[in-house]
Amino acid sequence: MxxxxxxxxxxxxxxxxxxxxxxxxxxxxxxxxxxxxxxxxxxxxxxxxxxxxxxxxxxxxxxxxxxxxxxxxxxxxxxxxxxxxxxxxxxxxxxxxxxxxxxxxxxxGHPWLKPIRFQPCRRHPDGGSRSACAGLTDFFAMAGQESHEVAVGPVHAGIIEPGHFRFLCHGETVYHLEISLGYQHRGIERAMTGGPVPRSVHYMETLAGDTTIGHVTAYSHLLEALAGATVPARGKAIRAIAAELERIANHVGDLGALAGDVGFLPTRDYCGRIRGDVLNMTAAVCGNRFGRGLIRPGRVQWDLDGGLTEDLLARLDAVEKDVTGAVPLMLDTPSVLARLEGTGVVSSETARDIGMVGVAARASGLECHVCAEFPYGIYRLAQLPVNTWTGGDCAARTYVRWFEVQASIDFLRHQLLELPAGPVDRKLSPMAPESLAVSLVEGWRGEICHVAATDRESRFAFYKVVDPSFHNWFGLALALRGQQISDFPLCNKSFSLSYCGHDL
Amino acid sequence: MLKILKTRFQQKYRTLSYPDGPAPEMPLRFAGRPVLDPGCQAGCGACRSACPTGAIMAAPAGGTLSLDTGRCLFCRACEKSCPQGLIRFSRDHGLASATRQGLVIETGAVQTVSARNELAATLFARSLKLRQVSAGGCNACEADCNVLGTPAWDIGRFGIQFVASPRHADGLLVTGPVTDNMRLALEKTYAAVPDPKIVIAVGACAISGGPYAEHAEQHNGASSVVPVDLFIPGCPPHPLTILDGLLKLSGRITAVENS
The missing domain is CATH 3.30.460.80 (NADH:ubiquinone oxidoreductase Nqo5 subunit)
Structure with a gap:
């Protein structure tokens, strides 16, 4: 329509x-x-x-x-x-x-109106609408002889961010999972209003630390759009190189963690290390394993000079060799596939209805990918293939990750070999007053959307961040329906969502 | 089975020889321990206005600068801003300190910073179990703590392990500025760790609030809620910086003079 x-x-x-x-x-x-x-x-x-x-x-x-x-x-x-x-x-x-x-x-008439972050109300900062304590709110309840609830978090067993999960079970079966977040709320959008200030770019770099490149790219695009400029081709290519390194590192890490959650230790151990090798490639570019300090509005702060491209190409070959040994090892093992297939299914209709994005949506058969739909930067010239799968289960989300790792390695190699010459920065004029811009970026989790408007003095009247996790957390809740609690780690890792990116 | 063995062979033995062997080389562009050279004409203040977190202070006597690595995001804004080029970031990964004051780098000074903790060096020397609490961390510090468990770093060989329950732990490793929404959970987790216990703050957020310092939604770091025994700066700290801190804490390696 x-x-x-x-x-x-x-x-x-x-x-x-x-x-x-x-x-x-x-x-x-x-x-x-x-x-x-x-x-x-x-x-x-x-x-x-x-x-x-x-x-x-x-x-x-x-x-x-x-x-x-x-x-x-x-x-x-x-x-x-x-x-x-x-x-x-x-x-x-x-x-x-x-x-x-x-x-x-x-x-x-909202079917389930309750807080998502337990943050202070902006209109009545001292008002009583805020719950006394994060997580203190209504939850679904279920009565019956075999019905029971299991509550997990905010502090979890592993080294992961905090969130509260409540499983409504009947016997062994999970009827519903409620996810209560907000523990990571740091007030980023509030602090962005009236900016930009020197800290603004650091909010973006730490908004979701594993997506430093994704969010700071969206932020830079937004400021460049409001200033009516774009960075030169070489700067765009370096941004894309950093973005694909981020995608490979996180996907490889998640593939390893999935292997760990099904108890297939060889792939877990190899991928854990290979992920580090990819992070070290980002560190070779800018000194920081997460890409902090690389991208700024109007420029990239580090160029790929002095033999760095050759060094990165050699490292990329080694990563490709190692990861091509480690991941198919898992995917060729019948007991691993038996555990992944049919677990945590989200149908394509459900994914479409609730607005899922990114890896999880593509695993449910939706062909959504910002690089293909709304290409930006170097992706306007160089194509990153869109990979989908149809099962909507943990196996599908695993396969999509693996296909994307391979596609990103090819893309990276091409970019490194064909790196445009020229400068990497452009002087930015001040942002236009009373204007609005939208920036979409395909982060490794999915669609990152930043929206900002300026006031008469060209300061941010508001700054809105929508991390892909914002769309997808509810998808994880639905994936758990009819599953067992023991399927949760697997489902959670196959979605691999951000807590701080959601909580802001 | 044969394929698993073949892959195992191909992936090789990768555990670092450090600390018995040399430390892995840091990337050429790595921002490690800052160095402040003397000769600042004190007054231009460019570094102070460039710093996003107020990490740079002028000494009251005037003339010399100091840099608080507990607030520093290692973003190099000060380095770029200094017209005299007096601020630079070395590739020295050793940044940890047992005291908050030990994180402050003075101009030109030769400082020996101790990160040793008597409890960690005696009772927990051969077995240190830590419960990690992310209290508003962005998942970068968390990720680089996690990486210490992978075969390359393998902190298990030092008897250090991240455990699932505070009841099984000898201490906490805190990341994040301690959001208001995590404060209670951190207090309860600390209370659940049996005495005697230690606390390690990892990253600028956990030490000072980092980029979120003074936000109403957080508490400027772990020491506002629990007593901290070891501070490991960075945004995020490199895994080697974290490992260095943990090894110095338990007295396995000793601090060398930093100049």
Whole structure:
């Protein structure tokens, strides 16, 4: 279904004057979003902000329209109460909960309205809407002779970030898993407002530390769009090289962790080390294993000079050899496949309905990949193949990761051999005032969406971050239905979502 | 089975010989221990305004600068800003200190920083079990703690192990600035560790709040909630920096003079 004519279309990394975005009545806005998402569109962001002058709140829907390769924008004044979009548009589920919590508002008829982060309300910072304690909220309950609950976290058994998981079980079967997050909330979006300041780029680099390159790339694109500039080709290529190193490192680490969770130790041990070898390649580029300090708006801070490309190519060959030994070893082992296949299934309909993105969505057969749909930077010139699988189970998510590792290795080699010459930086003019821009990036987990608008003084009026985990945590909850608790580590690792990226 | 053995053979033996052998070489562009050269005309303040976390301070007497590695993100903004080129980052990975004050680097000074802990060097010398708590960490410090368990680093050979329960632990390793939402969980986890116990703070966030310092949503690091026995700076610290800290803590290696 084509979106209604109210939508204003822009490209990825394109700025637009705030006044050019159509403002319609909230009822019309609501209908337009529901209709568009029922068609081909993805709801990528739903930022709310207070423009200040009128005293009211405004909401902007940011839709991704993959078939057109464009982003649709529509705005409305946000009332204190509105008929919830979620019953008609499940992908709005988490967004409406976020808005309700951040602004103290009520989407009426929302099926399960409760906090997602346990953060202070922005309109009434001292108000009573905040729960006394993270995780203290309503949970689904189930009664019956064999029914019981298992609560895990926020502190987990391994070295991982905190989150609270509550399993509703009947006998051995999990009927539902509730995921309660917010333990990592550090106030990033609040602190970004009024920026940029020297710390802004560091918020982006530590927003989700394993996705440093992904988020700082989105941030840089946004600032460059608002300043009307792009970096030279060599800078774009180095950013993509860093992004693919990040993708390979995380996927290899996750493949190893999956092997560990099914008890196949050889692949776990090899992949744990190979992941480090890839992180060390990033460190060879910029000194930091996570890519801190490499990318800044308008530039990359380190060039690939002095034989570094040759060094990286040699290391890449070694990584390819090792990983091609380690991963197929697991995938050729029948007992490993038996454990992965049929575990934690998310159908493509469910994935589509709840708005899943990235690796998990592709494993459910959805062909969503920002590099192909809304290409940016060097991906406009060099293609990264999109790999999908149809099972929607842990095996599918494992295969998609493995295919992406191989595709990224090929892409990297090509980029390193064909690295454009020239400078790596461009002087940025100040950001345009009263403008908005959207930046989509395919991080290793999936679609990263940053949206920002500037005020009259060209400072951030708001800065909105949507990590792929924001879309996918609910998918993990649904994957657990009808499974056993012992399937949880496997399902969790096959999704491999970010806690801090969600909590901000 | 034969394929597993063949792959095992191909993947080779990879565990580091360190600390018996040489330490692995750090990347050429690695930002390790900062060095402040004397000769600052004190006054331009470019480094202080470039620093995102206020890690650089001028001595009250004037003239000399100091840099707090507990706040430092190792982003090199100060190094780039100094018109005289007096600030530089060496490739020295050894950054850990048993005291908060030991993290402050003075201009031109030769400092010997101790990271030794009597309890860790005696009672826990041969077996140190740690419970890791991420309290707002971004998953970078966590990842580089995790990596110490892989075959290349293999901290198990030092008797150090990350355990699943605080009841099984001799201490905590904390990452993250301690978000308000994790404060209670950290307090409870600390209380669940049997006495005597130690606490290790890893990364700028856990030491000072890092980039989130002074945010209302967090508590400026672990020492606001629990007593800290070892500070390991970095954003995130390199695995070798963390390992170095753990080995110095238990007295397996000793601090060398840093100049």
């Amino acid at each position: 084509a979106p209604s004519s109210d939508w204003v279309m822009i490209g990825n990394n394109e700025a637009i004057g705030l006044k050019a975005i159509a403002a319609v009545s909230f009822e019309r806005f609501r209908q337009a979003v529901i209709e568009a998402v029922a068609g081909e569109a993805r709801l990528s962001a739903l930022p709310v902000w207070s423009p200040g002058d009128s005293g009211g709140l405004r909401v902007i829907a940011v839709l991704s329209l993959p078939q057109r390769g464009e982003l649709g924008l529509l705005s409305a004044a946000l009332p204190d109460r509105w008929p919830s979009l979620t019953p008609h548009c499940p992908a709005a589920h988490w967004f409406e909960r976020e808005i309700a919590e951040q602004w103290g508002l009520t989407p009426e």
